[in-house]
Amino acid sequence: MTVNILKRKWHKVTAVISFILILLVFAFSLFVNSHWSPILAKKLKEVVATSSGGLYNVDFSSAELRILRGSIVFYNITLKPDTAVYNSKKKLHLAPNNLVELHIKRLTLSHIHPLKLYFKKKLDIGEVIINNPEVHISYQLNHTKDTVLKDNRTTWQKISKSLRSIHVGNIIMGDIKFRYDDYSGNKLAISELKEMNVSAHELLIDSTTQKDKSRMLYCKEIIAELNNYTFKTANGLYSGKIDHIKLSTLKSQLNIEGLTLKPINAEDFFAKSHKDKFTMHIDSVQLNHFDFLSYHKYRTLNASNLLLKNGAIEIFSNPNHFKPPTDRVATFPNIGIYKINANMKIDTAFINQINITYTEFNAKSNKTGSIYFNHTSGRVLNLTTNPVALQKNNVSSVQLTSYFMNRGKFNLQMSFNLTDDDKTFDYKGSLGPMDLKIVNSATVPLTMVKMTSGTLKQFDFDIHANKNKATGKITLLYNNAKVALLKIDTVSDNLKQRAFASLYANIFILKRNNPDIEGGPPRSVFVNFERESDFPFFKYIWQTLLSGIKPSIGLDKKTQDATVEMTNQQAIYQQNRKVKKEQRLRKRAERRKKREEKKLAAGN
Incomplete structure (x- = not known):
């Protein structure tokens, strides 16, 4: 009995004390809210x-x-x-x-x-x-x-x-x-x-x-993440999307996943612009040792390296043949880098597994042709517009490895002077063995020439250039080269072979081998090419190389002039045959008409 009474008293005391504590906490909360806040x-x-x-x-x-x-x-x-x-x-x-x-x-x-x-x-x-x-x-x-x-x-x-x-x-x-x-x-x-x-x-x-x-802003680490970012360029010609962006100040690292840049439809694009059309997708972009605070405050882009991994870049040449009134030297990389409009210093840019496609439309064949540089990887050193950095080193160098038409291994080295008024640059490289018929997807629509046989053994070039001219040496080694010259079939709108011209080219023009005999000295060509003001950078490079490739296979100036003369003579011959045929047909029609008139007269 006494124990039960004590238990009941203890419960009451506990309840009272708890209630008082709750009141005190509540009162204290009110006091704090009114004073501490x-x-x-x-x-x-x-x-x-x-x-x-x-x-x-x-x-x-x-x-x-x-x-x-x-x-x-x-x-x-x-x-x-x-x-x-x-x-x-x-x-x-x-x-x-x-x-x-x-x-x-x-x-x-x-x-x-x-x-x-x-x-x-x-x-x-x-x-x-x-x-x-x-x-x-x-x-x-x-x-x-x-x-x-x-x-x-x-x-x-x-x-x-x-x-x-x-x-x-x-x-x-x-x-x-x-x-x-x-x-x-x-x-x-x-x-x-x-x-x-x-x-x-x-x-x-x-x-x-x-x-x-x-620390960044007194924090050990700041992480910023952005999903599904979309944008449009100021000229309205391109739209872009980034799947995910992440910035870590502790790692000094900026990561971009799924970077895509797409142009508007081709008809509208070329109606509004005289420039080439680009499409780009990069799976991963990473900027390491990125000084975010300097970029945020002063728009200075400083980083130790930039990594571009897995992607594709497609270039479609503008089919509207417009000659710009100004010099297109602005397309040179050692000028284009300044268009970024940022004080930039990136020690090294690494490129890993990027596929590059160049496509062009040929109005004569009414077809498009493409060349491919697959699995392109390499690095770019000293990517900078920073004045202090340029005083120490004003040359940016490029080393790339690719596979031309997804077949021949292609090595390329380039260097650009970033401060020279003449915009000097050098490029040298080599293309390894491949079947020449592989290039038909480009040569047939773009040049109306089909490689029917041939093996490329080695293609080497070493060119020194500026905005005005390019000089250097080109060596093209190959075996058993044969071509078929093509023309438009006016009935089917397809390309068909020009039999006589192809035969003439293979017998009298084309040099089938280099060297001419096995074990003999190879032919090399020294080029001296003057750039036209409307030539953009890549066209300038291609035309310089082409000026050495043509004489390597037998198309030197003398042969080209003779070929033109032969072509003109053939055209005159064909025209004369056409005229004579028309004359014969007209005379036949006249004789037939006279015979019919005589029959009618005899019947009467």
């Missing part, structure tokens, strides 16, 4: 104002402190620049290149330590979750390097009177709406991003990290 809000506003030099102001509609959960929730946060402060800094050449506006519907701070903030002046937060933020950044180039500020204190030094340290374990931002206005060009360029997520880890501002260069 304003204190924290004040501290945050002070931190933002002091750390930005008065450039930014932060505000929010309300804040809610949840003691039991150890969290604070802010609603409708806005971060805006003070335009008066910005303009005054701009006059002093101290304004930043980027201005940020931010709106957040809901921001949650979890695992906070208010007592540590109050008694130790340490802002310690376990996690920050930002829901549906809207970020608007405006870029205007005010300076290209860090300006010397009168107040050159670190962020920690600026806030040290109010706070000893700021620590945030994780910052998570999901489903970001991002707008970027770029005022650096001739007209405003606007970029808008969706499906963007950003996370930051171990943010720490204190005396130990104030000059820690391994």
Whole structure:
């Protein structure tokens, strides 16, 4: 009996104590909400104002402190620049290149330590979750390097009177709406991003990290990810898509997956442009040791290497034969690199397994032909427009290995002078053994010549060129070369063989072997080719090589002139035969008519 009474009393005492504790916690929560939230809000506003030099102001509609959960929730946060402060800094050449506006519907701070903030002046937060933020950044180039500020204190030094340290374990931002206005060009360029997520880890501002260069914005790591990004070029001729982008500041690495660039339909494209049409898809693009902060602040693109892996590039030559009024030297790589309009320095660009296709339409045959460079791999050194880097080394070199028409192994070395006014460059290479009939998919539609037999043993070239002319040596080794010359069949619109011309070419023009006899000295041709102003870069290279290939197989100038003369004589002969045939047919018709008239007269 006594035991039961004691049990009942103990239960009552426990219940009363629990109820009192709940009331105390509730009362304490109300007290904290009414006192601590304003204190924290004040501290945050002070931190933002002091750390930005008065450039930014932060505000929010309300804040809610949840003691039991150890969290604070802010609603409708806005971060805006003070335009008066910005303009005054701009006059002093101290304004930043980027201005940020931010709106957040809901921001949650979890695992906070208010007592540590109050008694130790340490802002310690376990996690920050930002829901549906809207970020608007405006870029205007005010300076290209860090300006010397009168107040050159670190962020920690600026806030040290109010706070000893700021620590945030994780910052998570999901489903970001991002707008970027770029005022650096001739007209405003606007970029808008969706499906963007950003996370930051171990943010720490204190005396130990104030000059820690391994951190980005005082964070151990910032990861930004973007999915399904689509865009259009300024001229409206191309649309693009990127499946996934990921930036890691800890690794200093930018990864792009599924980069695609497509032109509008061919008819509209060539109606609006006199340029060649490009299509591109790259599975993977990786930029290592990427200095994101320099790019964000000054548009300087610095990286140790660039990796392009698995993809295809297709080029379709513009069929509209338009001769531009200006020199097309702008198509040279050592000029085109400056069109990127960025201060760039990439030590090495690696290319791995890229298929390249060049297609051209021939109006004479009314057909298209293509040449292929499959499984292209290699590297490009010193890819730069940086003035300081160019003073040390002004030459960019290229080494590539490919398979021509997916058969013959093709090695190519190129070098470009990036500062020379004459735009000098060199290229040398070799093409390994292959069956010459493989090239018919290109030669038949483009040159109306069909290789009926032949084996390429080796093709070597070594050319030195500038924007005006190219000189060098070409050696083409082959066996048993035979061709068929083609013409349009006016009935079927297909190509058919020109029997007499093919026979003449194989007997009197074409040199079937090089060397002429086995073991003999090979023929080499020294070229001296002058570039026409309307020749773009790749046409210039091809025409230079062709000027050496033709005499190698027997089509030197003398032979070409003789061939033209023979062709003209044959054309005259064919025309004379046609005229004589028409005359015979006309005379036959006249005789037939006279006979019929005589019969009619005799009958009467």
